[in-house]
Amino acid sequence: MMPSSANIAPARSAAEQRRLHEALRDLFEQRIVFNRLLGLRVESFDPAGPRLSFEMRPDFVGHYQSGRLHGGVISAVLDATGGWSLMCSIAEKFASDDTEQVMHRIARMGTIDLRVDFLRQGIGRRFEASARTTRLGGRIGSVQCQLENESGALIATASAAYVVS
Amino acid sequence: MMPSSANIAPARSAAEQRRLHEALRDLFEQRIVFNRLLGLRVESFDPAGPRLSFEMRPDFVGHYQSGRLHGGVISAVLDATGGWSLMCSIAEKFASDDTEQVMHRIARMGTIDLRVDFLRQGIGRRFEASARTTRLGGRIGSVQCQLENESGALIATASAAYVVS
Amino acid sequence: MMPSSANIAPARSAAEQRRLHEALRDLFEQRIVFNRLLGLRVESFDPAGPRLSFEMRPDFVGHYQSGRLHGGVISAVLDATGGWSLMCSIAEKFASDDTEQVMHRIARMGTIDLRVDFLRQGIGRRFEASARTTRLGGRIGSVQCQLENESGALIATASAAYVVS
Amino acid sequence: MMPSSANIAPARSAAEQRRLHEALRDLFEQRIVFNRLLGLRVESFDPAGPRLSFEMRPDFVGHYQSGRLHGGVISAVLDATGGWSLMCSIAEKFASDDTEQVMHRIARMGTIDLRVDFLRQGIGRRFEASARTTRLGGRIGSVQCQLENESGALIATASAAYVVS
Numbered sequence: 243m244m245p246s247s248a249n250i251a252p253a254r255s256a257a258e259q260r261r262l263h264e265a266l267r268d269l270f271e272q273r274i275v276f277n278r279l280l281g282l283r284v285e286s287f288d289p290a291g292p293r294l295s296f297e298m299r300p301d302f303v304g305h306y307q308s309g310r311l312h313g314g315v316i317s318a319v320l321d322a323t324g325g326w327s328l329m330c331s332i333a334e335k336f337a338s339d340d341t342e343q344v345m346h347r348i349a350r351m352g353t354i355d356l357r358v359d360f361l362r363q364g365i366g367r368r369f370e371a372s373a374r375t376t377r378l379g380g381r382i383g384s385v386q387c388q389l390e391n392e393s394g395a396l397i398a399t400a401s402a403a404y405v406v407s
Numbered sequence: 408m409m410p411s412s413a414n415i416a417p418a419r420s421a422a423e424q425r426r427l428h429e430a431l432r433d434l435f436e437q438r439i440v441f442n443r444l445l446g447l448r449v450e451s452f453d454p455a456g457p458r459l460s461f462e463m464r465p466d467f468v469g470h471y472q473s474g475r476l477h478g479g480v481i482s483a484v485l486d487a488t489g490g491w492s493l494m495c496s497i498a499e500k501f502a503s504d505d506t507e508q509v510m511h512r513i514a515r516m517g518t519i520d521l522r523v524d525f526l527r528q529g530i531g532r533r534f535e536a537s538a539r540t541t542r543l544g545g546r547i548g549s550v551q552c553q554l555e556n557e558s559g560a561l562i563a564t565a566s567a568a569y570v571v572s
Numbered sequence: 573m574m575p576s577s578a579n580i581a582p583a584r585s586a587a588e589q590r591r592l593h594e595a596l597r598d599l600f601e602q603r604i605v606f607n608r609l610l611g612l613r614v615e616s617f618d619p620a621g622p623r624l625s626f627e628m629r630p631d632f633v634g635h636y637q638s639g640r641l642h643g644g645v646i647s648a649v650l651d652a653t654g655g656w657s658l659m660c661s662i663a664e665k666f667a668s669d670d671t672e673q674v675m676h677r678i679a680r681m682g683t684i685d686l687r688v689d690f691l692r693q694g695i696g697r698r699f700e701a702s703a704r705t706t707r708l709g710g711r712i713g714s715v716q717c718q719l720e721n722e723s724g725a726l727i728a729t730a731s732a733a734y735v736v737s
Numbered sequence: 738m739m740p741s742s743a744n745i746a747p748a749r750s751a752a753e754q755r756r757l758h759e760a761l762r763d764l765f766e767q768r769i770v771f772n773r774l775l776g777l778r779v780e781s782f783d784p785a786g787p788r789l790s791f792e793m794r795p796d797f798v799g800h801y802q803s804g805r806l807h808g809g810v811i812s813a814v815l816d817a818t819g820g821w822s823l824m825c826s827i828a829e830k831f832a833s834d835d836t837e838q839v840m841h842r843i844a845r846m847g848t849i850d851l852r853v854d855f856l857r858q859g860i861g862r863r864f865e866a867s868a869r870t871t872r873l874g875g876r877i878g879s880v881q882c883q884l885e886n887e888s889g890a891l892i893a894t895a896s897a898a899y900v901v902s
Contacts, residue, residue, distance in 0.1 A: 269470075273470055273471050273472075274470055274471075274477070275465070275466050275467075275468050275469070275470075275471050275477070276466065276467060276468065276469060276477035276479055276480060277477075278466075279466050280479070300440070301440050301441065301443075301444050302440075303440050303441065304439055304441060305434075305438055305439055305440075305514075306438050306439075306440050307438075312439070312441035312442075312483070313483070313486045313518045313521070314441050314445070314479070314482060314483020314484070314487060315441060315483070317479060317483060317486060317523070318477070318479020318480070318482060318483055319479070321478045321479050321482060322479060352525070353478045353525050354524070354525060354684065354685075354712055354714075354733050355522060355523060355524045355525060355684075355685060355714075355731070355733050356478070356482060356522070356523050357520060357521070357522040357523075357687060357852045357896055358482070358520060358521050358522075359519070359520045359871065359872075359879050359896055359898065360517070360518050360519060361871055361872045361879055362872070376854065376856055376891060376894060377854075377856045377857070381711060381735060381737075382684055382735060384684075384685075384854050384856055384894075386881075386894065396871060399871060399881065399896065401685070401852055401854055401894065401896055403684050403685050403733060403854065405712060519849065519877055519879075519898050520849075520850060520879075520896070520898050522687045522852060524706065524707075524714050524731055524733065526706055526707045526714055527707070541689065541691055541726060542689075542691045542692070546876060547849055547900060549689050549729075549849075549850075551716075551729065561706060564714075564716065566687055566689055566729065566731055566850070568689065568849050568850050568898060570876060572876075599800075603800055603801050603802075604799055604800055604801075605795070605796050605797075605798050605799070605800075605801050605807070606796065606797060606798065606799060606807035606809055606810060607807075608796075609796050610809070630770070631770050631771065631773075633770050633771065634769055634770070634771060635764075635768055635769055635770075635844075636768050636769075637768075642769070642770070642771035642772075642813070643813070643816045643848045643851070644771050644775070644809070644812060644813020644814070644816050644817060645771060645813070647809060647812035647813060647816060647851060647853070648807070648808070648809020648810070648812060648813055649809070651808045651809050651812060652809060682855070683808045683855050684854070684855060685852060685853060685854045685855060686808070686812060686852070686853050686855075687850060687851070687852040687853075688812070688851050688852075689849070689850045690847070690848050690849060690850060690851075
């Protein structure tokens, strides 16, 4: 669905690729302040299967008796996951860009809209979010995401559209 | 669109209505832990125009240089706003229920899905969220919400569906 | 929410405005073939309150016994309504464009995504759809729509995003 | 994700299963009048991978010059596909129900809401829609769908929620 341009464009060197990954991780885990509050961690940079994780925390619950993730935490994580998926796809599509050029492209991304389906109660100790980029055009990117707990129960799915440029 | 049953059912007394409002505010502002983290405050219990507010905080921004609300904060607030709108509509629809009965109905609500449209950058010092209940059936409730800053700029809208029972 | 550029740009003449309206109506009612199949008719070109109508027909029902509009008819009508709202907003925003220039802009529009909330059974003889444009930026347009029957019952709402350029 | 109850409940006989499939096909292809107008055909009853197909027709295009599927056709097909996915899941879940009992359950289904992402131009001669049921609870069913052309290009995806009972 998302043909890589790696076959055409000269790929970046292994050193540059590592530098890009460090820059992406730093942006995503540290500089996006609310992601830090959520404790989001990058698990995979693979554009064919980008992944994030986070741990349950007491202030993530909805009602204090329930012990379940608040819907807002789920929405925030899935929005971030969609963004992460596109960041990985952009890094792959523009395979001859250096780190600064990729980071410049990513800085211009913005979420247009997001739909979240809340399927099961958000119960668990550790959660993993994954995504697939279904479109990366010149102006619009589209992504599908899902959130599972450590037992593999499907807690929520999301669809989102983003401006890219 | 949402005919009140107040004309048919005997309304609760002014004292009971105050007690219900205190219970709803306590649930919404304190017991839903993530709402407390967001600093959400009830501004109106009116089922025809329920309203919430919150103040900007440094850890609500997306990228640390932008000063704009993270999309996840916006989604979380609008999900909470949709829930608040239904709570107010349920309190009105079951006008002869006492506080405990209303709180029992509300405890069984759950978000089915949520769509957020991010329209403008979330810039501001204070934000206000409002909603309208477009359906309150025996099983499903539907709500439309919007978020504005203190200047009245429309930052985001949302549509959501909830299980009620 | 949607400031008109009419104050800045010289408005088109009354004759040109009529010519534009005829071109828009012809495009919308005739050249968009599926709209013709739906029997959609333009009721208002007002960008602050664009409106369409259509009549019930036997092949619009879901199950043959129910007599209710099929969800697909509702989705199709609301997608078309969102597009119509943006056409009217574009005609207003680019007030110094002549008919050909406006039609050229409109030809480049495309729906990014659409959410429909089905609120009540689609029962009626005549339906009216209305909309409001919540954003018309340089690249993205956003719209909220609703469908009512001849008694004013709210049958469905929709939110949609479009590429504009 | 969707454990079958077939292990617990006695499965229906092969003859009853054939009778059920004929009843489902007749409902879906003939009695849902708008599906007949769309020319939808059942390709698979498998709840793990339900599939439908339809052929391009001149009155399905958007603008008469484009030759692309109108967004309304895509939305209508994907709403129908989500419904089809749930019908197949219900038939599997209630494996000891006879045909009449399953058809009775299905008659009470209704779409709550639908999101469609339009990813690529709807160009093709023959289209195939598939789905997966992500939840089938006692009250709510959730489905993800996709539409491809005969070359396997991903044209649109959808998420939808349904009332079941």
